[in-house]
Amino acid sequence: MSRTEPQGTPLSDQFHLYDTTLRDGAQREGISYSIADKLAVARLLDDLGVGFIEGGWPGALPKDTEFFARAAAGELPLRHAVLVAFGSTRKAGVAVADDPQVRALLDSQAPVVTLVAKSDVRHIERALRVDVEEACAMVRDTVSFLVGEGRRVFVDAEHFFDGYAHDADTALRVLDAAGQAGADVVVLCDTNGGQLPLGIAETVSEVADRTGLRLGIHCQDDTACAVANTIAAVQAGATHVQCTANGYGERAGNADLFAVVGNLVTKLGMPVLPPSRMPELTRTAHALAELANLAPEEHQAYVGSSAFAHKAGLHASAIKVDPLLYNHIDPADVGNDMRVLVTEMAGRASLELKGRQLGVDLAEKPEALAGALKKVKALEAEGWSFEAADASLELLLREEAEGAPAQPPFRLESYRVVLDHHVGGDVGAEATVKIHVGGERVIATAEGNGPVHALDAALRKALRGHLSWLDSVELSDYKVRILVGKTGTDAVTRVLVESSDGDRTWTTVGVHANIVEASWLALCDALVHKALAVSGAAGEMRP
Numbered sequence: 001m002s003r004t005e006p007q008g009t010p011l012s013d014q015f016h017l018y019d020t021t022l023r024d025g026a027q028r029e030g031i032s033y034s035i036a037d038k039l040a041v042a043r044l045l046d047d048l049g050v051g052f053i054e055g056g057w058p059g060a061l062p063k064d065t066e067f068f069a070r071a072a073a074g075e076l077p078l079r080h081a082v083l084v085a086f087g088s089t090r091k092a093g094v095a096v097a098d099d100p101q102v103r104a105l106l107d108s109q110a111p112v113v114t115l116v117a118k119s120d121v122r123h124i125e126r127a128l129r130v131d132v133e134e135a136c137a138m139v140r141d142t143v144s145f146l147v148g149e150g151r152r153v154f155v156d157a158e159h160f161f162d163g164y165a166h167d168a169d170t171a172l173r174v175l176d177a178a179g180q181a182g183a184d185v186v187v188l189c190d191t192n193g194g195q196l197p198l199g200i201a202e203t204v205s206e207v208a209d210r211t212g213l214r215l216g217i218h219c220q221d222d223t224a225c226a227v228a229n230t231i232a233a234v235q236a237g238a239t240h241v242q243c244t245a246n247g248y249g250e251r252a253g254n255a256d257l258f259a260v261v262g263n264l265v266t267k268l269g270m271p272v273l274p275p276s277r278m279p280e281l282t283r284t285a286h287a288l289a290e291l292a293n294l295a296p297e298e299h300q301a302y303v304g305s306s307a308f309a310h311k312a313g314l315h316a317s318a319i320k321v322d323p324l325l326y327n328h329i330d331p332a333d334v335g336n337d338m339r340v341l342v343t344e345m346a347g348r349a350s351l352e353l354k355g356r357q358l359g360v361d362l363a364e365k366p367e368a369l370a371g372a373l374k375k376v377k378a379l380e381a382e383g384w385s386f387e388a389a390d391a392s393l394e395l396l397l398r399e400e401a402e403g404a405p406a407q408p409p410f411r412l413e414s415y416r417v418v419l420d421h422h423v424g425g426d427v428g429a430e431a432t433v434k435i436h437v438g439g440e441r442v443i444a445t446a447e448g449n450g451p452v453h454a455l456d457a458a459l460r461k462a463l464r465g466h467l468s469w470l471d472s473v474e475l476s477d478y479k480v481r482i483l484v485g486k487t488g489t490d491a492v493t494r495v496l497v498e499s500s501d502g503d504r505t506w507t508t509v510g511v512h513a514n515i516v517e518a519s520w521l522a523l524c525d526a527l528v529h530k531a532l533a534v535s536g537a538a539g540e541m542r543p
């Protein structure tokens with residue numbers, strides 16, 4: 001089998017964008033990739049245009065050995081990236097050619113190998129239990145052996161910054177051993193993640209001057225500075241950056257690939273990804289979260305769903321003039337969207353912009369705008385929350401813009417809900433609704449596993465035959481929050497209902513002291529909103 005598969009063509013060799021999601025990212029508590037997951041992660045990273053993908057540690061983890069075997073067998077054709085196998089230098093006192101870990105790196109057929117090497121004298125003496133001479137020999141032997149076998153070698157100098165501060169000579173001897181043996185890049189690792197940006201920059205530029213070697217940077221996030229430290233290292237001369245998707249990694253994580261790329265491209269003008277791939281950043285970040293079985297981080301820089309979400313009224317008033325007045329970049333450049341949130345912090349501009357987005361033109365209606373703002377502030381003070389309930393907000397804005405509430409497709413006469421608790425058996429609920437629809441009075445009863453389910457079922461039964469679209473609408477999510485009032489005894493319940501018709505989802509809100517009534521309000525808004533969407537007016541049926 002050819003040794004050079006799988007290997008794509010990185011954008012440039014002048015600067016390495018190196019991803020270690022499949023190795024260091026997988027060291028995050030809670031992540032456990034299957035081999036299929038690993039292949040899918042690598043494909044997404046390659047598609048994004050990352051230059052190097054560290055696939056894991058063959059020989060240490062059977063899953064990683066298998067991953068490299070399947071990649072080499074043709075399951076991972078790469079366009080942009082080069083696959084990298086990670087492993088350690090030979091064991092102390094063992095001939096490199098006899099070390100099974102080193103053999104496994106060769107057997108992986110990865111064209112690039114990254115070796116982890118101890119560069120802090122305390123680790124050399126206390127963890128490896130060898131002297132500095134032998135530690136350097138372990139690095140030298142392993143690098144020259146792999147280079148002799150035709151591999152490109154990078155060396156991760158573990159604990160470099162701590163080691164350099166404690167005993168610079170030893171740390172530099174390890175780097176020199178790697179460089180002299182033929183390593184292409186020596187990567188300065190902040191393994192314990194305790195560094196800050198100014199210190200990183202100072203050390204990187206000093207080491208560049210003292211060694212003349214090509215330097216890389218690998219930062220853990222224990223001071224929440226991994227991205228800043230990575231950027232500081234690049235500004236000080238590092239030309240190889242190691243990061244992980246969404247910052248996944250051991251303990252507090254690693255430098256987040258998406259923030260590092262965002263900063264390098266949009267702030268430093270460094271084209272580290274093919275320009276056409278930049279708008280794929282957000283989608284890729286979310287897809288990689290999915291593969292890690294984690295929820296995407298909403299507040300993540302550049303790619304989070306809240307990264308360009310504006311809540312403050314003052315922001316919206318400037319955004320109305322020019323969105324870039326309150327955004328550090330155009331969100332579309334990284335495949336994200338700007339959102340205006342309407343809450344108690346809204347001003348008229350927030351409502352006007354949100355109205356525009358929801359198709360309600362309030363620009364020439366100052367009175368409607370003022371009325372809507374007053375209503376939103378008053379309702380939010382009572383516990384309503386429109387931030388996540390665009391559909392209810394749209395109904396409120398329409399009511400102000402049109403001077404009358406949207407006509408519901410039915411009129412309620414009454415509803416009743418009873419709970420059945422059968423000792424030793426199930427707990428169920430039964431609801432009866434009496435409504436007026438299409439000129440008829442309809443009474444319907446239905447059962448459910450709880451009061452809201454039963455109420456929803458009874459209402460649907462009553463409306464069946466009157467609303468052609470009813471069966472396509474389902475309740476896709478239901479969230480309840482109890483809001484404790486000033487005295488602690490006057491709590492109200494806020495219910496958010498997400499509905500879906502297969503094409504679209506929309507969210508409505510209801511607030512009341514009684515959870516069933518709060519749910520009813522949200523359910524009714526959901527149907528009114530759908531009726532409006534279907535007819536463009538006030539629903540196809542009149543009460």
Ligand SMILES: CC(=O)SCCNC(=O)CCNC(=O)[C@H](O)C(C)(C)COP(=O)(O)OP(=O)(O)OC[C@H]1O[C@@H](n2cnc3c(N)ncnc32)[C@H](O)[C@@H]1OP(=O)(O)O
Binds near residue numbers: 057088158250
């Ligand atoms: C900073 C990082 O995150 S580096 C990546 C770390 N990742 C991992 O550890 C995940 C994969 N690791 C593993 O599967 C296992 O730890 C293995 C297979 C590598 C080793 O397992 P074991 O042989 O049982 O050894 P164990 O994990 O207990 O100890 C590590 C051994 O490697 C040695 N070692 C540590 N670093 C290095 C190094 N850079 N070069 C050579 N040997 C090293 C240690 O001294 C220790 O040797 P000893 O067995 O003679 O005491």
Ligand SMILES: CC(=O)C(=O)O
Binds near residue numbers: 024159190
């Ligand atoms: C190599 C590595 O993962 C570290 O030093 O943190």
